[in-house]
Amino acid sequence: MPTNSALRSLLQLASPTLPVGAYSYSEGLEALADKITSAASLDHWLRQELRYGAVRLEAAVMIRAYRSSLAQDFLALTDWNRWLSATRETEELRSQSWQMGRSLLRLIQDLQENEITTLLLKQDCNFAIAFGTVAARWQIDEQSATIGYLHSWATNLIGAGIKLIPLGQTAGQRLLLELDEELDRATQEILTLQDDDLSSCGWGLSLASMAHETLYSRLFRS
Template sequence: MVTNSSLLSLLQLASPALPVGAYSYSEGLEMLVERGIINSAETLRNWIEQELQEGAIFLDGAVMVRALNAAYGGNWGKVQEWNHWSSASRETEELRQQSWQMGNALLRLLMALWPVGNRGEVTALGEEDCNFAVAFGIAASYWQIPPEVALLGYLHSWACNFIGAGVKLIPLGQTAGQQLLFNLQPNLVTAVQTILKVEDDELSSCTWGLSLASMQHETQYSRLFRS
């Protein structure tokens, strides 16, 4: 069951307006557009579908659910393990720095939102950098958001930010962007169902295209987004 309170918390947590800096990253999309690999709503959708099936966001979603469950059970050692695993899974420094920057920003926000006596969840990771998926899972655990619902919100938030970057870069009209997001609903639901069933030793991804775009973005001549 999703209570009104947990639903409202999820809407705030998954909002593109959440001040964690997600809007400033294109996750390699800027380079992909410059190279002509993504140049339309159709090619953007194909890329998003592949990412949901076997890309980095698939792994992030799986880590988020595991961090949520571990935090809910008070197993902070396991939360730290998944945070380390998530950092090690990043194939480029740029992607790792993005995850850390957004995760640390979310933890600071939670410190401001939660009562002083309930901040143990935020400080459990100590001084180490926190990946965004792990911070999202900690927040979802505190607000008692069910894993399936939290995961759907997490993936939807990622898709919103990615499509938002595509609207600016390709460019696409706002209506085309919303149509794309609407048409991706079945893919998001399928991704949730797959991620919830995957075992720890089955976690893998195929992200060489994203990795190459991420590395090349740093030296791109003209950029709108942060590397």
């Protein structure tokens, strides 16, 4: 269990109010508005992403950034950042990750300037890398950091679903509650993944992301 201090830090880092712009993205959901039309179909999409999609890969790299930060291994941190950037299937997804990573690093610089965040700001830093680095600095344990990362992702997409489908607030909270076991399962798997096991099968997300940037009108950022 995290200490009280680490728990407060985790709540702050994973909060939907963290000013990194996550609320402005739908990660392809807006392009699927004619297909994801209910809480059940959104639940299915989220579960498939947790089992096979890019968020699983991101969280695994986040943990590697966490460990590299603890070891003060900036070379490994940079290598993992470049590796994750290279795995982004669309420009939209890569730009989202870079923008959120940059926003988080700037926020931390304003709160607690340190050498690693200063160095990361000199490159295009993915959000997962920034999140792992901050979690290590704030002494949040690996398991809590992973479930916090996944929970924050799920909260954001459920929020997008509430606007797009639309869903009621209660339905959104029920959906988040029903994802508990899936989030726990994904967390345990991610923490045990070896480097050679890092992969994702997110072609549905890739196609939705490519379609999103060409939509005639959008609620969410592209």
